[in-house]
Amino acid sequence: xxxxxxxxxxxxxxxxxxxxxxxxxxxxxxxxxxxxxxxxxxxxxxxxxxxxxxxxxxxxxxxxxxxxxxxxxxxxxxxxxxxxxxxxxxxxxxxxxxxxxxxxxxxxxxxxxxxxxxxxxxxxxxxxxxxxxxxxxxxxxxxxxxxxxxxxxxxxxxxxxxxxxxxxxxxxxxxxxxxxxxxxxxxxxxxxxxxxxxxxxxxxxxxxxxxxxxxxxxxxxxxxxxxxxxxxxxxxxxxxxxxxxxxxxxxxxxxxxxxxxxxxxxxxxxxxxxxxxxxxxxxxxxxxxxx
Numbered sequence: 001x002x003x004x005x006x007x008x009x010x011x012x013x014x015x016x017x018x019x020x021x022x023x024x025x026x027x028x029x030x031x032x033x034x035x036x037x038x039x040x041x042x043x044x045x046x047x048x049x050x051x052x053x054x055x056x057x058x059x060x061x062x063x064x065x066x067x068x069x070x071x072x073x074x075x076x077x078x079x080x081x082x083x084x085x086x087x088x089x090x091x092x093x094x095x096x097x098x099x100x101x102x103x104x105x106x107x108x109x110x111x112x113x114x115x116x117x118x119x120x121x122x123x124x125x126x127x128x129x130x131x132x133x134x135x136x137x138x139x140x141x142x143x144x145x146x147x148x149x150x151x152x153x154x155x156x157x158x159x160x161x162x163x164x165x166x167x168x169x170x171x172x173x174x175x176x177x178x179x180x181x182x183x184x185x186x187x188x189x190x191x192x193x194x195x196x197x198x199x200x201x202x203x204x205x206x207x208x209x210x211x212x213x214x215x216x217x218x219x220x221x222x223x224x225x226x227x228x229x230x231x232x233x234x235x236x237x238x239x240x241x242x243x244x245x246x247x248x249x250x251x252x253x254x255x256x257x258x259x260x261x262x263x264x265x266x267x268x269x270x271x272x273x274x275x276x277x278x279x280x281x282x283x284x285x286x287x288x289x290x291x
Contacts (some may be wrong), residue, residue, distance in 0.1 A: 002172045003225040007274055010196050010224035011039045015162055021073075023051040023160035023192060024059040026235065027183040028080050029243045032059040033166040033198050035231030038277065040164075041066040041269045049073060051160055053184050054104035058235055058248065059164075061085040064097060065261035066269070073100040073139075073158075075107060082248055086255040101135040103127065106155040108184055110139070113157035114191030120154040128153040163192035166232055167217060168239055170197055171205040174222025175215050180238025182216050189217045196224040198231045200240050230278045247281065 005013070015022070022040075026032035037059050040047075049071045052060050056077040063069050065087035077088040091097035102110075105124055113121035120141070127133065133140030133153055143154045165188065168179030176197055178185060189195045197217070202225065208215055231237075234244035234251075251268075255261035268277060 003174045003219070003222055004172050004202060005224040005226055007035055007039045007198075007226050007228060008043075010226055011036065011043050011045065014194050014196055014223050015040055015043070015045045017045050019045065019047055019161050021049045021051055021160045022047045023163040023188050024056070024063075025053060025163065025165040025183070025185040025188055026057070026059055026232070027053045027181070028055045029057050029235045029248070030181070031166045031178070031183070031185065031238060032057060032232055032235040033164040033196075034059065034062070034233060034235060035198050035226070035228040035274050036164040036196055037062055038269045038274060041068065041265065042273075044068070046070070049100070051107075051158065052077065053188070054107050057085070058251070061087045061255075062265070062269070064088050064091050065255060066265050069097060071098040071100060073102050073107075075103045079248060079252065082245065083252060086252060087261050090260065100139065101132050102139065103130070103132050106132075106139065107158065108187075110155045110158035111184055111187045111191045113155070114159040115187050118157055120156060123153045123155050125152075158191060160188065160192040162194045162196065163188050165189050165195060165197050165217070166237065167197055167199045168237070169201055169203045169208065169211070170199045170222075170225050171203060171208045171219070172225060173205065174217075174219035174225045175205065175208045176217040176219075176222070177208060177211045177213060178216040178238070179240065186217050189221050192221060194223045195221040196226065197222050198226045198228045200227075200229050200231070200237060202227045228274065230281070231274075233278065233281055244281065
């Protein structure tokens with residue numbers, strides 16, 4: 001089956017307004033599926049709950065900046081050495097965004113439970129002495145280990161309705177290779193009901209099958225396969241281009257100012273399509289440089 005779609009059609013068909021659990025792939029400022037995120041903003045798709053990887057970044061902050069997110073399940077949203085995430089922080093402080101407290105281990109194991117069809121995920125020892133699970137009783141429970149009788153902290157499975165994922169290459173059926181580290185992107189895709197996959201290029205199935213690292217994400221969960229070279233900008237795409245720090249600093253300056261991020265969203269997202277956005281960026285940030 002040919003799953004290649006345009007960016008607009010993919011979001012229009014597969015991301016309903018008011019989606020219950022939307023997951024965004026990538027980690028920190030790497031492999032964020034920003035082309036898909038920008039299109040979700042352009043189409044004004046509201047998100048009841050947003051799920052990040054263990055470390056969310058611009059992929060989450062832009063959706064929050066656009067006023068589309070009611071609640072976020074995350075352990076962290078920030079811009080690494082560049083500073084805090086301004087839209088996330090402001091929205092939490094003013095009460096317009098609810099935070100579902102998670103931690104890195106729960107997000108990882110919860111997605112594995114979702115991908116494996118498991119009822120819950122036993123979590124590594126030590127988490128039960130923290131206060132995270134007490135702040136989020138929806139996602140955590142103390143249960144009895146059936147083998148030892150000891151108390152074990154367990155997490156609910158995470159099963160996104162839609163996952164937005166970036167990969168380096170994919171064939172027309174959605175079999176994909178992620179360049180460099182794939183973080184939790186593979187298991188996020190396997191746990192999701194619907195997967196939209198943005199890639200730097202669409203290649204032949206033969207090329208994917210002979211790739212030295214093998215297939216990272218099988219085509220079965222993919223519903224849309226989108227060729228968007230430069231689509232991670234201003235974050236990095238492993239093996240293709242690095243983080244555009246100048247652009248991110250521009251966002252942080254605008255979003256952290258008195259007027260907030262609305263000016264950035266109108267200029268760089270709602271005021272242009274993806275081709276226009278990428279054409280306006282410096283060439284090294286969208287394909288000439290290599291990370």
